[in-house]
Amino acid sequence: MAVMSVLVFVGIYMIGDPLAILVSPEATELDREAIARSLGLDRPMWEQYFTFVTSALQGNFGKSFVFGQPAINLILERMPATLELALIATVTPPAVIDEPARHGSANRAQSEQCNPHATDCASRESDATRASAVRGRHGAAMARR
Numbered sequence: 001m002a003v004m005s006v007l008v009f010v011g012i013y014m015i016g017d018p019l020a021i022l023v024s025p026e027a028t029e030l031d032r033e034a035i036a037r038s039l040g041l042d043r044p045m046w047e048q049y050f051t052f053v054t055s056a057l058q059g060n061f062g063k064s065f066v067f068g069q070p071a072i073n074l075i076l077e078r079m080p081a082t083l084e085l086a087l088i089a090t091v092t093p094p095a096v097i098d099e100p101a102r103h104g105s106a107n108r109a110q111s112e113q114c115n116p117h118a119t120d121c122a123s124r125e126s127d128a129t130r131a132s133a134v135r136g137r138h139g140a141a142m143a144r145r
Contacts, residue, residue: 005056009049022065
């Protein structure tokens with residue numbers, strides 16, 4: 001969990017400057033500095049991360065910039081659908097998902113092996129049938145001895 005929080009936190013900065021995403025391009029430099037200060041983006045990254053983790057452990061996930069409400073409200077609002085998907089994924093037997101895939105790949109392998117439109121397909125099948133019949137007679141003769 002800690003590794004994931006670090007990756008997400010650092011990933012935000014790898015995308016680019018958070019202020020460039022959050023602040024209008026028409027904003028003045030004074031506006032940008034004021035917003036950076038109010039969001040704590042003027043502090044060193046380690047201090048921002050420490051503040052983030054401390055707040056998150058206390059249940060404060062901040063405020064959504066998009067919806068303008070506490071992030072925890074959005075998380076809780078979407079939790080039932082998330083749990084429903086997780087339950088369905090847990091309860092659905094893998095065979096329901098895996099079986100059609102297995103049959104599809106077997107049919108593809110068979111069709112690639114002997115394409116009915118190929119001229120030599122029928123001769124390969126008849127050769128295989130004849131060889132099987134010969135082995136069968138030979139085996140029967142050996143069993144009578």
